[in-house]
Amino acid sequence: MAEHRLTHFREVQTDPATNPAATVERSPDGRWYTVSGACPTCHGRTVSRVAHGVLGPGKGLWGARPSPPPLTGVLTVYCMCGFPHPARPDSSPDTGCGAFWDVPVPDPGGAQP
Amino acid sequence: MSDLQKKRLAQLGQQLQQDQLAVVRRQAEGWRNGLAGLTGLVSVVLVLKGKDSVTGMPEAWRWVCAALLAIAFGLLLFGALRSVQAANGEIGAGTWLNAEQLFGAVLDEVERTQRALATARRCTAAGLCLIVAGVFLGWVVPDTSAAGTGTAGAPSVLVTSAGGTVCGQLVLADAHGVVVREPAGKGRPAATEVTVPAGSVREVVPVASC
Structure with a gap:
């Protein structure tokens, strides 16, 4: 993995062609995905969790939890490397360099892209 | 070209994940207060009551009224307890409080809270309907005495x-x-x-x- 670079904070979408490989793992109970990989801009390691919305009771017998359908398409993640990148506004909720990018979600039955 | 709105939505999603338990708890508190108010409303309506005793009713109707009110009381009590449980909850009970398990525990707690709220709403509505039915019977069933x-x-x-x-x-x-x-x-x-x-x-x- 490349060294982290303390780049200036910039909210920019990175070029998909240059994005490094990321891993997308679904939790054993299928309720959230964990995306991990390096930031294409600053090379800091970023781990992001995306949960299935649970704002509503289960509809099954006794309110049993239905398994959420698998996610398809892409997950948008942004740099959360935790380094104090210069020029980052104090009011910004970001904890990284500001970059964001799309990570394709692998097919449920297929191989990792 | 950067689609900044996409990033903002991703950030909103992360924020919702963090806040959803607090949001659901606030909702539950509102529902708990609302359901308690609805239950209290019955006593206000009963100010306009007719008969306040079932002693003059035929025995079968007396038992029907008693059963309706007993079931209604049970439902209201259960609904009230479920709404209190929804507003307070017990996140993290019986689980290790590490990041992975706590993340799942928060999702579980949100689901439990929603389920408890739904039960509380149904029980309170059913209980209120049974009370109204019991009072209505008291009004319309003739007094045999x-x-x-x-x-x-x-x-x-x-x-x-x-x-x-x-x-x-x-x-x-x-x-x-x-x-x-x-x-x-x-x-x-x-x-x-x-x-x-x-x-x-x-x-x-x-x-x-x-």
Whole structure:
């Protein structure tokens, strides 16, 4: 993995062609995905969790939890490397360099892209 | 070109994940207060009540009313407990508080809270409906202690005559005699009207019941 670079904070979408490989793992109970990989801009390691919305009771017998359908398409993640990148506004909720990018979600039955 | 809105939505998603338990708890508190207010509303409505006792009702209807009110009380109690449980909860009970398990525990707790709220809403609504049904029965089912013979509110009297005594509800008293409706029982399958001629009446005494 490349060294982290303390780049200036910039909210920019990175070029998909240059994005490094990321891993997308679904939790054993299928309720959230964990995306991990390096930031294409600053090379800091970023781990992001995306949960299935649970704002509503289960509809099954006794309110049993239905398994959420698998996610398809892409997950948008942004740099959360935790380094104090210069020029980052104090009011910004970001904890990284500001970059964001799309990570394709692998097919449920297929191989990792 | 950067689609900044996409990043903002991704950030909003992360924020919702962090906040959803607090949001659901706030909702649960609102629902708990609302359901308690609804339950209290019944007592306000009952200010306009009619009968406040089931003692005069036929026995079958009395049991129906008692069952309705008992079930309603159970439902309201269960609903109130579930709404309190939803507003407080017990996140992290029985699980390790590491990041992965806590993340799942938060999702579990949100689901539990939503389920408890749904149960509380259903139980409270059902309980209120049963109470209203019980009160409505009290209003519409006739009072047999006074109205079993169709002369509601008529006083019961004991008529003593030369031929004996007759006890029942007073139907008529005029120059020809006294008409009394004897209630069913004592060999009478149904209420019967008895006329005591005026000439033979010795005494007419009001009584509480026959």
